Amino acid sequence: MPPTSPSARVNPPIEDYAIIGDSRSAALVSRDGSIDWLCWPRFESPAIFCALVDATRGGAFGVKPRGAFRTTREYVGDTAVLRTTFHTENGEFVLTDAMPIASPDDTHNLLIPEHEIVRVLHCTRGEGAVEVQFEPRSGFAQWNDKLTDRGLLGIRVDTRQGLLTLRSDVTLVMADDRSAAVGVKHLRAGEAIHLSLTWAEDAPAVLPPLGVWTREVIARTLRLWEAWSARTRYDGKYRAQVIRSAIIVRLLAFAPSGAIVAAATTSLPEKRGGQSNWDYRYCWLRDAAFTVRGMVELGHADEAIAFTHWLLHATRLTQPVLKVLYDVYGRPPPPETQLSNLAGYQGARPVQTGNGADNQVQLDTYGEVIDAVWRITVAGHRLDRVASGLIEAFGRYVCIHWSDLDSGIWEPRGDPQRHTHSLVLCWTALDRLIDLQDRGALRARHRELFVKTRQQIRSEVETRGFNAEIKSYTSILDGDQLDATALLFGWYGFHESGNARMRSTYDAIIAALSPRPGLLFRDSAANDDGAFGICSFWLTEHLASGGGTLEEARAAFEATLGYANDLGIFAEEIEPSTGAALGNVPQAFTHVGLMNAALSLAEREASDTRCAELAT
Amino acid sequence: MMMTMVHAGFWGLFASIVFTTLLAASQGLGFTRMNIPYLLGTMFTADRDRAKIYGVLIHLTLGVGFSWLYLFGFEAWHGANWWKGLVLGGVQGAFFLTFGVSLLPGIHPRMASEQQGPTVLKQLEPPGFLGLHYGRRTPISIFAAHLVWGVLLGVSLS
Numbered sequence: 001m002p003p004t005s006p007s008a009r010v011n012p013p014i015e016d017y018a019i020i021g022d023s024r025s026a027a028l029v030s031r032d033g034s035i036d037w038l039c040w041p042r043f044e045s046p047a048i049f050c051a052l053v054d055a056t057r058g059g060a061f062g063v064k065p066r067g068a069f070r071t072t073r074e075y076v077g078d079t080a081v082l083r084t085t086f087h088t089e090n091g092e093f094v095l096t097d098a099m100p101i102a103s104p105d106d107t108h109n110l111l112i113p114e115h116e117i118v119r120v121l122h123c124t125r126g127e128g129a130v131e132v133q134f135e136p137r138s139g140f141a142q143w144n145d146k147l148t149d150r151g152l153l154g155i156r157v158d159t160r161q162g163l164l165t166l167r168s169d170v171t172l173v174m175a176d177d178r179s180a181a182v183g184v185k186h187l188r189a190g191e192a193i194h195l196s197l198t199w200a201e202d203a204p205a206v207l208p209p210l211g212v213w214t215r216e217v218i219a220r221t222l223r224l225w226e227a228w229s230a231r232t233r234y235d236g237k238y239r240a241q242v243i244r245s246a247i248i249v250r251l252l253a254f255a256p257s258g259a260i261v262a263a264a265t266t267s268l269p270e271k272r273g274g275q276s277n278w279d280y281r282y283c284w285l286r287d288a289a290f291t292v293r294g295m296v297e298l299g300h301a302d303e304a305i306a307f308t309h310w311l312l313h314a315t316r317l318t319q320p321v322l323k324v325l326y327d328v329y330g331r332p333p334p335p336e337t338q339l340s341n342l343a344g345y346q347g348a349r350p351v352q353t354g355n356g357a358d359n360q361v362q363l364d365t366y367g368e369v370i371d372a373v374w375r376i377t378v379a380g381h382r383l384d385r386v387a388s389g390l391i392e393a394f395g396r397y398v399c400i401h402w403s404d405l406d407s408g409i410w411e412p413r414g415d416p417q418r419h420t421h422s423l424v425l426c427w428t429a430l431d432r433l434i435d436l437q438d439r440g441a442l443r444a445r446h447r448e449l450f451v452k453t454r455q456q457i458r459s460e461v462e463t464r465g466f467n468a469e470i471k472s473y474t475s476i477l478d479g480d481q482l483d484a485t486a487l488l489f490g491w492y493g494f495h496e497s498g499n500a501r502m503r504s505t506y507d508a509i510i511a512a513l514s515p516r517p518g519l520l521f522r523d524s525a526a527n528d529d530g531a532f533g534i535c536s537f538w539l540t541e542h543l544a545s546g547g548g549t550l551e552e553a554r555a556a557f558e559a560t561l562g563y564a565n566d567l568g569i570f571a572e573e574i575e576p577s578t579g580a581a582l583g584n585v586p587q588a589f590t591h592v593g594l595m596n597a598a599l600s601l602a603e604r605e606a607s608d609t610r611c612a613e614l615a616t
Numbered sequence: 617m618m619m620t621m622v623h624a625g626f627w628g629l630f631a632s633i634v635f636t637t638l639l640a641a642s643q644g645l646g647f648t649r650m651n652i653p654y655l656l657g658t659m660f661t662a663d664r665d666r667a668k669i670y671g672v673l674i675h676l677t678l679g680v681g682f683s684w685l686y687l688f689g690f691e692a693w694h695g696a697n698w699w700k701g702l703v704l705g706g707v708q709g710a711f712f713l714t715f716g717v718s719l720l721p722g723i724h725p726r727m728a729s730e731q732q733g734p735t736v737l738k739q740l741e742p743p744g745f746l747g748l749h750y751g752r753r754t755p756i757s758i759f760a761a762h763l764v765w766g767v768l769l770g771v772s773l774s
Contacts, residue, residue: 107665112662151730152732152734153728153749158751160646161646167733200649200741201643202649203743203749204743204750207733207741208734209735209736
C-alpha cells in the first residue's frame with residue numbers, strides 16, 4: 001500500500017499524551033498510539049516528530065489497528081514503559097512503548113544504541129490489520145531530509161545532527177517523495193510486530209535485532225525502572241501518584257549532568273489559542289529547593305545531589321549573579337526564535353525555541369539555590385569548599401541587591417517591580433546561610449551582615465508586603481494584587497502557616513484566586529489563564545503545614561489530584577471550566593509540587609497521630 | 617636503521633594524532649559520522665566509552681606500524697618528500713575506502729552485513745561502499761585525512 005501525504009489531523013487534547021523517556025530525551029505518545037513529539041539527542045534538540053505543534057506538517061510515528069477502535073492505557077507497574085490497548089470490533093491489540101535504559105553492567109557488556117524507542121504491537125485476541133506510519137520531520141520540519149531504504153538495515157534518515165534508523169518486521173513502503181513510509185500487516189492472536197527506532201551520532205550505528213531481543217530490551221528496562229521505584233520511601237495513601245510523579249521528574253532529569261528540565265515540550269499554549277507559548281525544555285534554578293526536598297525525602301538522594309551539583313556547576317561562570325535558567329549543560333539558552341513553518345498546537349502560535357527569560361533578574365532564585373544546598377547539607381551530605389564559597393558569594397550578593405527591582409517568579413515581560421515573594425526568598429537565602437553557620441557547616445564570615453540584612457528584609461516585607469485592608473500579603477510591595485506564592489511563606493519558615501497573617505492571606509487567596517476546589521490561579525493578573533498546577537498543590541502544602549486541618553489538606557490534595565490525566569500526568573496548567581490540561585507537558589514543577597504536598601500530608605498525619613496518642 | 621625506524625615511528629605517531637584529530641573535527645562539524653576509534657575499539661569491547669579509548673590506542677599503534685611501511689616505501693622510491701607522501705597517502709586512502717571498508721563486516725566481530733542484517737552478536741551498521749553509510753561526505757573526509765597523514769610523513773622523513 002503506497003503511503004499518502006499526511007492527512008489533515010487535529011491535535012488531540014494535551015491530557016491525551018503520555019511520556020516515555022531515557023533521562024536524556026523524551027517522547028510524547030498520544031492515546032491512539034502516535035508519537036507526536038520527539039527531540040533527539042537531548043530534550044532541547046530540534047524535534048524529529050512535532051505533530052504536537054503542527055498536526056499536519058509536524059511529522060509523527062504511528063502504530064495502530066486499521067479502522068475504528070477505542071483505547072485504554074497504563075504504565076506497566078511503577079515504570080516508564082507505556083502500554084496502550086486497542087479494542088477493535090474483531091480483536092484486541094496491545095502496544096508497548098519504551099525508551100530503553102541500561103544498567104552500568106549492560107553498557108559494559110552489550111552494544112547499546114545512543115538512543116532508541118522500541119514499540120511492540122501484540123494481537124492478544126481476535127485478528128485484524130495493523131498499520132505503521134513513519135513520517136519523520138527533522139529540525140522541526142525545516143530540514144526536509146529524505147528517507148532511504150537500506151533493506152535489512154532499515155529505513156534511514158541522515159539528518160544534520162545524526163542518523164535516524166527505523167527497523168521493523170513489517171514491510172514498509174516509501175512515499176514517492178521519500179518523506180514517509182507506511183506498512184500494513186494482518187495479525188492473528190499471539191502474533192506481534194516489533195519496531196526499533198534508533199539515533200546515532202557515532203558511526204557505526206548500533207542497529208539492534210528485532211523479535212526476542214526487542215522483548216528482552218523491554219524486560220530489562222522494566223526491571224531497572226522497578227528497582228528504581230522500589231527505592232521510593234513513601235508508603236502513604238497516595239503512593240501510586242507520588243511514584244508516578246517521581247518517575248516523571250526522573251524522566252525529565254538529564255542523567256549526564258543532573259539537570260532537570262521544566263517540561264519535555266515547547267509552545268503548548270497556556271490559554272486556548274493564546275500566544276503565551278514558551279519553550280520549557282530548559283532548567284530553571286528556582287525549581288531547586290522543592291525538587292531537592294522531594295527527591296531526598298522520597299529516598300532518591302542521588303538525583304537530588306546530582307541536581308545540586310549541576311546547580312552549582314552551572315552557576316560557576318556567572319556567579320555571584322544567577323541567571324534564571326540554563327540548558328542541561330549549564331549554558332545560557334539560545335535566544336527566542338519563532339518557527340513560522342509550524343501552525344502551533346490547535347493553531348496557537350507562535351511555536352518557538354529558546355527562552356528570553358534568561359535575561360531577567362529574579363531575586364528569588366538565590367533563596368531557592370541556597371535552600372537546596374541547605375537541604376542537602378541538613379540531610380547529611382558534606383558541603384565542600386567550592387560550594388561553600390559559592391553560596392557565601394550568593395549571600396553577599398543578596399545583601400547588596402535585595403532591594404533591587406526584579407521580574408519575580410512568574411516572569412512577566414513587563415517592567416520589573418519589587419516582588420514580595422522575591423524578598424521572602426532573599427530572607428530565606430540569608431536565613432539558611434546563618435543556619436549553616438550555626439551548624440558549623442559554613443565558616444562564620446559575614447555573619448553580622450547576613451543577620452542584619454535578614455532583619456531588614458523581614459521588616460520590609462511585614463510593613464510593605466502585607467496589605468492591612470485586604471488582610472493579605474501581596475504580589476508587590478505596597479500593592480493590592482494577590483499572589484499564590486504567599487502560601488509558601490510558611491514552607492520557607494518566614495512565618496508559621498498557622499500565623500494570623502498567613503491564615504488571612506489564605507482566606508483572601510481562596511476568595512480571589514481559586515475558581516474551583518483544588519485549583520488556584522498564580523496571581524490576580526492571570527485570572528483568565530489556566531489554574532497553575534504547582535500553585536494548586538501549594539494549597540495542600542499550606543494547609544498540611546499548619547494552615548488548616550488534616551481533613552482540609554486531604555480534601556484540597558484529592559481535589560487537585562483529580563485533574564491529572566488517566567496516567568497521573570499533569571501539564572503546567574488546568575483549565576478551570578473543563579479540567580483540561582494547558583501548557584507544556586509533563587511539567588516537572590507540578591509533579592514536584594505533588595510529591596512535596598504528599599510528603600507534607602504524611603508528616604501532618606504522623607504529627608496528628610502522635611498528638612492523639614499523647615492525648616490518650 | 618633502528619634510529620630511522622624510531623624516527624619514523626615517532627612521526628607516524630604524530631601524524632596519527634593529527635589524523636584522529638582531523639576526523640574527530642570532521643565528525644563534530646557534521647562532515648561524517650565515522651568514528652574510527654569507536655569502529656576499531658568495538659572489535660574488542662561492546663562498552664561504548666571503553667571502545668573509544670581502546671580504539672584511539674589501536675589507531676595510534678597502527679599509525680606507527682604504517683609509518684614503517686611508508687619508510688620502506690620511501691626508501692624504495694629513492695627518498696621521501698611531501699608529494700611522495702601525498703601519493704602514498706592517496707593510495708592508502710583509496711585502498712581503505714574501496715577495499716578496506718568492504719572487508720570490515722567479515723573482520724569485525726560485532727558488525728552486521730547488508731545481506732543478513734543485524735543479529736544478537738552483530739549489531740553495528742556496516743560502512744557500505746566508500747563508507748557512504750556513515751555520511752555522504754565520509755569518503756572525502758577519510759581521503760583528505762589520509763592525504764594529510766602521507767604529507768606529514770613525507771615531510772618528516774625527507
